[in-house]
Amino acid sequence: MIKTINESIKNRIASNRIVIYSAVIIGLISLPFMLTPFIVRMLIMAGIYMVLAMSLNLITGVTGQLSLGHAAFYGIGAYTSALLSIKLGWGFITTAFLGAGLTAVIAVLLGMATLKLQGAYLAIVTLGFSEIVRIILLNWMSLTRGPMGITGIPRPRILSFQFTSSTEYYYLILIMVVVTYISMNRIIESRLGRAFRAIKEDDLAAQSMGINVLKYKVMAFTLSAFYAGLAGSFYAHYVTYIDPQSFAFGESIQILSMVVLGGLGSMPGVMVGAGILVFAPELMRSLAEYRMVIYGGILSTMMIVRPQGILGGRKVKKKGRDTVVVTESS
Amino acid sequence: MFIQQMINGITLGSTYALTAIGYTMVFGILELVNFSHGTVYMFGAFICLILMSTFGLNFFIAFGISIVLTGALGIAIDRIALLPLRKRNAPKVTALISTIGVSIFLQNLVMVLWGSETKNFPRVIATKHIQYDSFRISYLQIIILVTSLVLMLGLTLFIKKTKIGKAMRATAQNIEVAKLMGINVDFIISFTFFLGATLATVAGVMVGMYYQSVDPMMGFMAGLKAFSAAVLGGIGILPGAVLGGILIGVSETIATGYIHSGYRDAIAFGILIAVLLIKPTGLLGKAVQKKV
Numbered sequence: 037m038i039k040t041i042n043e044s045i046k047n048r049i050a051s052n053r054i055v056i057y058s059a060v061i062i063g064l065i066s067l068p069f070m071l072t073p074f075i076v077r078m079l080i081m082a083g084i085y086m087v088l089a090m091s092l093n094l095i096t097g098v099t100g101q102l103s104l105g106h107a108a109f110y111g112i113g114a115y116t117s118a119l120l121s122i123k124l125g126w127g128f129i130t131t132a133f134l135g136a137g138l139t140a141v142i143a144v145l146l147g148m149a150t151l152k153l154q155g156a157y158l159a160i161v162t163l164g165f166s167e168i169v170r171i172i173l174l175n176w177m178s179l180t181r182g183p184m185g186i187t188g189i190p191r192p193r194i195l196s197f198q199f200t201s202s203t204e205y206y207y208l209i210l211i212m213v214v215v216t217y218i219s220m221n222r223i224i225e226s227r228l229g230r231a232f233r234a235i236k237e238d239d240l241a242a243q244s245m246g247i248n249v250l251k252y253k254v255m256a257f258t259l260s261a262f263y264a265g266l267a268g269s270f271y272a273h274y275v276t277y278i279d280p281q282s283f284a285f286g287e288s289i290q291i292l293s294m295v296v297l298g299g300l301g302s303m304p305g306v307m308v309g310a311g312i313l314v315f316a317p318e319l320m321r322s323l324a325e326y327r328m329v330i331y332g333g334i335l336s337t338m339m340i341v342r343p344q345g346i347l348g349g350r351k352v353k354k355k356g357r358d359t360v361v362v363t364e365s366s
Numbered sequence: 367m368f369i370q371q372m373i374n375g376i377t378l379g380s381t382y383a384l385t386a387i388g389y390t391m392v393f394g395i396l397e398l399v400n401f402s403h404g405t406v407y408m409f410g411a412f413i414c415l416i417l418m419s420t421f422g423l424n425f426f427i428a429f430g431i432s433i434v435l436t437g438a439l440g441i442a443i444d445r446i447a448l449l450p451l452r453k454r455n456a457p458k459v460t461a462l463i464s465t466i467g468v469s470i471f472l473q474n475l476v477m478v479l480w481g482s483e484t485k486n487f488p489r490v491i492a493t494k495h496i497q498y499d500s501f502r503i504s505y506l507q508i509i510i511l512v513t514s515l516v517l518m519l520g521l522t523l524f525i526k527k528t529k530i531g532k533a534m535r536a537t538a539q540n541i542e543v544a545k546l547m548g549i550n551v552d553f554i555i556s557f558t559f560f561l562g563a564t565l566a567t568v569a570g571v572m573v574g575m576y577y578q579s580v581d582p583m584m585g586f587m588a589g590l591k592a593f594s595a596a597v598l599g600g601i602g603i604l605p606g607a608v609l610g611g612i613l614i615g616v617s618e619t620i621a622t623g624y625i626h627s628g629y630r631d632a633i634a635f636g637i638l639i640a641v642l643l644i645k646p647t648g649l650l651g652k653a654v655q656k657k658v
Contacts, residue, residue: 102459150639153646156399160597161642163590164635171632285590289466296463325478332471336447339464343456 064210068203076202078318080274083209084267085310087216089294090303091263096292097301098224099256100236101151102159105166106264106291111283112139113265114272115173115180118189121273128192132269139265140258147257151250166288173280185279192273205274212270213307216263221303223259232256236301297338299348308346370501371623372616377507377576379615380514384569385592386599386607387521388562394538394602395558396452398461402443402468403566404589408582410436410567411574412476415487425490429571433564440563441556443468449552469585476582484581487574510572517565518608525604534558538602587631591618594638600651609649613637 068076092106117135120126126134150161173180180186192199192208199205223229231252234242243249272278290313298309316334320327338346385407392400410432417428447464495504525531536544537554545551573588574580595614599606614634621633641649 096459102462149643153642155397156393156601157597157642157646157648159399160594161639164594164639167590167635168632168639171629175626175628285586292459293463293466296459300457300459325474328474329471329478332467332469332474335467335470336464337467339456339460339467340447340450343451343454343460 065207068206073202076206078315080202080205080209082311082314083206083213084271084274085291085294085314086213086307087209087267087270088264088291089298089306089310090216090220091260091267092291093295093301093303093306094220094223094232094263095256095260097295097299097306098229098236099232099253101253101257102155103162103257103260104159104285104288104292105162105164105169106260107283107285107287108162108166108169109139109143109261109264110268110271110287110291111166111169111173111278111280112142113268114278114283115186115268116265117269118186118272118278119179121190122186122188128190128194128269128273132192132266132273135269136262136265139268140262143258143261144254147254148250151253151257163285163288166283166285170280170284173283180280183279183281185277186272187277189272189276189278191276192270199273209270209274212266216266217303217307220263224303228252228255293335297335297345299345302345302347305345305347312346367500367623371619373501373503373507375616375619376612377510377615378619379595379612380511381569381573381576381611382588382592382595382615383608383611384514384517384565385588386595386611387518387604388566389593389596390599390601390604390607391534391538391558391562393596395534395541395555396448396458396461398448398458398465399593400559400562401462401465401589402447402472403465403562404585404587404592405469405472406436406439406443406563406585407566407570407588407592408580408585409439409472409476409570410563411487411570411580411584412480412582414567414571415485415574415580416480418488419485425488432571433567436567437560437564440559440561443563444556444559448555452552452555473582473585480582482582484579487578487580489578490575506575510576513568513572517568518604521561521565522604530554530557591631591634594634597648598638598641600648603648603650606648606650613649 067079071079088106088110091109092103095101095103113132113135115135116138117128117131120131120134121128146162146165150158150165153161174182176182199208224232231242231247234245234247235249235252239249268283271282294309294313295306296309297313298307299305317327317331320330323330385403388403388406389400392398392403413435414425414428414432417423417431418425421428423431443465447468448461451461451464491506491509493504493506495502496508525534533544533549533554534557536547536549537551541551544554570580570585570588573584591614592611595610596607597610598613599608599610614637617637618630618634621627622630625633645651
């Protein structure tokens, strides 16, 4: 009975796909006119975090490699783009892609060296890397102005259009989120994405199927870093002020929480996760100082209640409860 | 100068080592990076301070109570935030986020209850020191070193010689088989959290005495360092945690003394990354062949 209802709903959605899509698109476009500027600004932040969460999802959710240093890529993108536009006066598109490009190059180098490591070892290396990046940003006074941060980052200008109001920024981030979503989906559904998923399920089996595990891990890592760098440069040109503290370890944790809360590997899930974790502290503002206490409590509770994440759940079933792997006694 | 830096480094490193033991024991059994551990370290130091300042207790009584309380907190963290996930066989990263949630919760709770500013930790031990040639070692440093050494030796003996220790080793080797052998695995895991939390409290209180201050954020960096120490030595291996802790402590003070204090933390992490690139299982770790 329930199954047939589900089926019929699915069929109806499928047949009315164009109607639903256009409704969603019109809704998203008209959103800034219906909401207060404050909420639009929140939506912009949610958009930035959606791109970040989707990018982390590629390496952690899809490929199964735990990275605790995503904020470093976000920060490198932001700083590169900001410095290029201030010192050389280049346009937003150029600096954003150069920022993302440099982030990707650094990710290739880091990935080739470290992605052989697994589990906690990879986690601590990525964490260590991000701390090193933050400390360099903090101490390279002549370039980054250290803890004072970079001020007066020019607002983005594309062709002759100057972005100034929240609404204009909203459309820019909306485009970025949509482009990220579509391109990321294409990657995950492609041959490349299948390789990533194979590595997540069982890297040894993937290897014996002829997948060059290290190569694909580095590719996932690099793509992930590229999008994070892009999000970083948008952030820099949006808030027009960045300092090393904006890209500290807490930020990596925030993004990871979004991914896990939404559901590892689920693209709509991580977007929902990002939305919730951006809005939750604001919604709880009336609770004043208890806000973060409750936030922490909710995060743990959510994990206990729904470990697979809000929209996660497609899981490859294993035989038996736990596969017992016989290991050498050490 | 160099010997002085070494003394300071080993003192600092031994507190990292005590904290790292908690990470390494939990990881050995659950393969979980327990992010609430650094917060427990801070919590222990805070409880001790509050018991002394607000309730006017003697240092040793306050210290004792704070150890018991944080030990109970360790058990509570396992029972409330992790046991339900284990029961459902959830992915490990879920448990990681759960401990992050606990850490955010506790840290902000401390801020709400006692304020976020740095607090003075009363001077408990006289600030005397032994001068020898050109370097000196304070009484407090000696106490920290001796306490850490005694605790680490005690723990090693405990794990090697007692029945619970044996059960802990069995659980770390293979949870499923340990269960089959009649070991109450959940008890052992909770007990491990208890031990880790108490050691972290000892470390937290000693660091509080050493720097004469505690603040709600102190657990964060100390936690990261201790985690690095555990991984550097080879996570899951007790002597590895001690070796890693001392190495991180020494490299930090030497970096401060000879390079630049701003890069102190970067150098500790840089060494960690370099070691892992050469020896991916940590200094004392053995490569475990994965069998299919």
